[in-house]
Amino acid sequence: MTQKLDRRTRYTRSVIKQSFLELLQKYPFPKVTVTAICKKAEITRATFYLHYMDIYALLDAILEEALHLSENTNxxxxxxxxxxxxxxxxxxxxxxxxxxxxxxxxxxxxxxxxxxxxxxxxxxxxxxxxxxxxxxxxxxxxxxxxxxxxxxxxxxxxxxxxxxxxxxxxxxxxxxxxxxxxxxxxxxxxxxxxxxxxxxx
Structure with a gap:
């Protein structure tokens, strides 16, 4: 059950990130809203806030992923x-x-x-x-x-x-x-x- 939940969580976060990045290709950041992300990701606002406190928390998660902070050991x-x-x-x-x-x-x-x-x-x-x-x-x-x-x-x-x-x-x-x-x-x-x-x- 835990494994399924983890897989579902990873999938949902991936869809949210992808939706945000796709919206950013069309609109400047100030125009991208949680509502628009949820609509594109086909999730509810409650689901979004279950994973991210706000749009900046989502942005931070994407930047951390992009930076590969743990990649370089020395x-x-x-x-x-x-x-x-x-x-x-x-x-x-x-x-x-x-x-x-x-x-x-x-x-x-x-x-x-x-x-x-x-x-x-x-x-x-x-x-x-x-x-x-x-x-x-x-x-x-x-x-x-x-x-x-x-x-x-x-x-x-x-x-x-x-x-x-x-x-x-x-x-x-x-x-x-x-x-x-x-x-x-x-x-x-x-x-x-x-x-x-x-x-x-």
Whole structure:
């Protein structure tokens, strides 16, 4: 019975998420309502609120799913390796293409077609940026503190600067990974690496 309930719960949540994302392809976020989601998902409002407190709780669940927060088991080592290898590589933007999976999750977040409407919605930009910043803050502050021997406040502000810049570039490119995007990423990784080395001195 428990297994059936779990399966039903997963199915219902999946239908709710899918309905929300499909509506977002047609309407801006402020126009998407719980009523519209329920109608599209063919569920009652009571069923929606059984699973999500409100539309922002649903949005958070989708963002958590998109970020794959538990995917990278050692983000500090991965990012340190990526920055170093990018600074030493003569491949230019080809290095990023060949090592794409090493990029931070926030750079790969909109790759799935089902999430593109989410990240293309300009009204959601500040909310998504704050979500990414909050959920990756702890590991990135630790990384920057270890690399630069600075206090947590400085590390937090440096990370905010970096993640805001990366997010803005992705928005500017409409979350598409074209040739220009890869060139910019290669340049920025070298800039960040040499900036960290300069600050160490």
């Amino acid at each position: 983000p500090d080592k991965s990012l340190a390796d990526l920055l170093y290898q990018a600074s030493q590589s003569n491949e230019g933007d080809s290095f990023i293409k060949n090592n794409y999976t090493m990029l931070p999750v926030c750079q790969r977040i909109a790759d799935s077609p089902c999430y593109q409407a989410l990240f293309s919605d300009k009204t959601l930009g500040p909310y998504i940026l704050e979500y990414i910043f909050t959920h990756e803050k702890a590991q990135m502050i630790s990384f920057l503190q270890n690399q630069l021997q600075i206090d947590a406040t400085l590390a937090e502000n440096l990370y905010l600067f970096l993640v805001s810049g990366a997010f803005t570039i992705n928005q500017h490119h409409k979350w598409k990974k074209d040739e220009s995007w890869f060139q910019i990423q290669a340049m920025l990784l070298r800039l960040i690496y040499h900036g960290i080395q300069g600050l160490k001195k």
